[in-house]
Amino acid sequence: QKEVEQNSGPLSVPEGAIASLNCTYSDRGSQSFFWYRQYSGKSPELIMFIYSNGDKEDGRFTAQLNKASQYVSLLIRDSQPSDSATYLCAVLGGSQGNLIFGKGTKLSVKP
Amino acid sequence: EAGVAQSPRYKIIEKRQSVAFWCNPISGHATLYWYQQILGQGPKLLIQFQNNGVVDDSQLPKDRFSAERLKGVDSTLKIQPAKLEDSAVYLCASSPRLSEQFFGPGTRLTVL
DSSP: OOOEEEOOOOEEEETTSOEEEEEEESOTTOOOEEEEEEOTTSOOEEEEEEOSSEEEEETTEEEEEETTTTEEEEEESSOOGGGOEEEEEEEEOSTTOOEEEOOOEEEEEEO | OOOOEEEOSEEEEOTTOOEEEEEEOOTTOOEEEEEEEOTTSOOEEEEEEETTEEEEOTTSOTTTEEEEOGGGSOEEEEESSOOGGGOEEEEEEEESSSSOOEEOOOEEEEEO
8 A cells, every 4th residue: 555644743933944844755766756735624736746766946935855765745835824735745656647635734934 | 717616606405415516717727626624634536637538536435436537628526315423525627637726616515
């Protein structure tokens, strides 16, 4: 059974700080990784995806992938109260393209 | 570009009743997914369509759930009969390829 693990939180950071969200996955053959943001009562919204080892930056967001450690993270710089949401890590589960989601980490950014 | 459309947005039914959800994916997206998201958990795949063919329905409780995608565009998901544990948000997503997926607003189902 392929699994994706995330700390459920809540993770609380002050406004302007860096928020670090972590995710581990069980299938060593996984190739594609996604971060979704989900506001309360809303559907998941894609933030970033990463396929290669290393860092990928998009504005205030940086995704980091380490396939050897089976670890993917999301850094949010200059955190804002509007970043308060649940962040879902997802791994492409196989050749068919279905995503396997973690339970999500709830982030709270305090003004 | 219009997003994924779903209806209804909310549904309340009693156990043993039936219910149906509708999804219209983003135009041109060949792949369509139905997920179930129980409160406090991540979405769980129920069924995946490629055009109008089923690619993966291994986690669909086939004794009570059914889904179809006629003509490779719209899709419906049906539950008959519903159980209390079916209370969840049902999310439809579509994808242009084996990569990022785009979600609709979801249907929140409450089974009493």
